[in-house]
Structure formats: structure tokens, C-alpha cells
Amino acid sequence: MEAILPHVAFDGWSDAAFRRAAADRGMTEAAARxxxxxxxxxxxxxxxxxxxxxxxxxxxxxDLSALRFRDRIARAVRLRLDVITDREAVRRSTALFALPHLAAEGGRQVWDTADAIWTALGDSSDDINWYTKRMTLSAVYASAVLYWLGDDSLDQQATTDFIDRRIDDVMQIEKLKAQVNDNRLLRPLLGPLGALMGRVRPPARTPPLDLPGSWTTPR
Known part of the structure; x- marks a missing residue:
């Protein structure tokens, strides 16, 4: 891992970079694989x-105790960017996982980051909200990374402001969802759908991994 990073800047996450990294560590390519x-x-x-x-x-x-929850999320996204040690490696990763045959793998990595953030912040959802929270945060994080890659502002303040705007957009969606759920005219239509969605459960956290999710058995 450490040996390949200097080569990624020139060759990307490629076979050539992998072979050079293996050679730097005194390994054959077969052994590295x-x-x-x-x-x-x-x-x-x-x-x-x-x-x-x-x-x-x-x-x-x-210490996030004094922050609103939306600000805790924004701070976590900002921290995820701050811990990146090699911007060019991320730029090259973005190009790599944009390839059609690796797009699903790239999406999985973004989803895992969103899950890591929600879990670290103590999310206890055990229904459809487990998925919707990670789906919306995945979109926020993915867009933040692309913005950050081109941000040359002082201390990358523009990226922080961008994250805040995206989180505000998500909060507006949540507000709209609440208004729809409280609408008396829509309740008869939403009731059956809500009952169905209420049976969705997040994946198991212990092996075997229960992906993409599970359904509770009606009593």
C-alpha cells in the first residue's frame, strides 16, 4: 500500500504501478497478487x-456535543476529507471507479463511508431509514469529494461551505417528507406503503453478512 502511492501519481491505480510497487518491496508480481x-x-x-x-x-x-446533529454530519464529512493524505491518489481513484466494470465497487466504497459516518455518530435506525440516511449521505459525500478535488481556496473553506449547503438540501428533503406524512389527505395512500416499508430491516452486523437487507416475519 505504501509502496504504490508514489507511482499512482504518474501511472494511476494501474498494473504498471502495482508491478513497480511489488518490485520496490522486493516481491514478484505473483507473490503480490x-x-x-x-x-x-x-x-x-x-x-x-x-x-x-x-x-x-x-x-x-x-467534541460534538455542542453541535446540532446536521452540523455533526457536516463535520464528519469534512473530517473524512481532512484525513486524506494524498489528493492525487483520490483523484486517480475517482477515475478508476468511474470505469463501467468498477462502478459498483466505487459505489460500495462511498456507501461504506456513509455507513461509517452514521454508525460513528450513533445512528440506531432499524428500518427503511437506515437505507435512506446512507443513500442521501452517499450523494453528499460523493459530490463533496468532486468539489474538494478542484478546491484551491484558503484552508479549502469553499469545500466546507459546499458541504453545509448539501446538508441543508438534505434537511429540506426531510422536512418535505415530514409534511407529506402529516398530510391527512395522503395518509390513506401512505398507510399500506408505510406498513410494507416498516418490515424492512438493515443488514446483519455479524457474519454471515445479510445483504442487501432482511424482512421481518409477520406474526
Whole structure:
């Protein structure tokens, strides 16, 4: 992982960079692929996961008690960007996971980041909200990364402001959802749908991983 980063700036997360990283560590490519069967792709995924772990560690040290919950989310997104040690590696990762055959893998990494943030902030959802929270935050984080990659403002303040605007947009959606749920005229239509959605449960946290989710058995 450490050996490939200097090569990523020139060759991207490519087979060429992977071979050079293996050589730098005194390994054959075959030996390196024992631990990274997909080569540089696996190392790109590892790099992203290391960022999530660093973000979790940074959040533990933060005192968020005085912040509104929407501000805690914004702060967590900002911290996730702050722990990135190599902007060019992220730029190259964005290009890598935009490829059609790796788009699903890229989406999974963004989803995992959103899940890491919500979990670190103590989210206790056990219904459809578990999914909607991570879906909306995934969109916020993905757009924030793209904005951050081109941000040359002082201390990247423009990125912080961008994150705040995106979180505000999400809050407006939540406000609209509440208004719809409180609408007496729509309640007869929403009742059956709400009952159906109420049976959706988040995936199990212990092996075997129960993805993409589960349904409760009616009593």
C-alpha cells in the first residue's frame, strides 16, 4: 500500500504501478497478487478503507456535543476529507471507479463511508431509514469529494461551505417528507406503503453478512 502511492501519481491505480510497487518491496508480481488478487484495484479499495478508519479515529477525539446533529454530519464529512493524505491518489481513484466494470465497487466504497459516518455518530435506525440516511449521505459525500478535488481556496473553506449547503438540501428533503406524512389527505395512500416499508430491516452486523437487507416475519 505504501509502496504504490508514489507511482499512482504518474501511472494511476494501474498494473504498471502495482508491478513497480511489488518490485520496490522486493516481491514478484505473483507473490503480490496473493494478497491483492485484483492488483492495484484492491490497493485502491484498501486506501479508501484506511481513510474511513482514520475518520473514525478522528471523530472519537472530536467534541460534538455542542453541535446540532446536521452540523455533526457536516463535520464528519469534512473530517473524512481532512484525513486524506494524498489528493492525487483520490483523484486517480475517482477515475478508476468511474470505469463501467468498477462502478459498483466505487459505489460500495462511498456507501461504506456513509455507513461509517452514521454508525460513528450513533445512528440506531432499524428500518427503511437506515437505507435512506446512507443513500442521501452517499450523494453528499460523493459530490463533496468532486468539489474538494478542484478546491484551491484558503484552508479549502469553499469545500466546507459546499458541504453545509448539501446538508441543508438534505434537511429540506426531510422536512418535505415530514409534511407529506402529516398530510391527512395522503395518509390513506401512505398507510399500506408505510406498513410494507416498516418490515424492512438493515443488514446483519455479524457474519454471515445479510445483504442487501432482511424482512421481518409477520406474526
Amino acid at each position: 496473493v494478497v491483492a488478487p485484483r492488483g492495484a484495484v484492491d490497493l485502491a479499495v484498501t486506501y479508501h478503507r484506511q481513510g474511513d478508519e482514520a475518520m473514525r479515529a478522528a471523530l472519537v477525539k472530536e
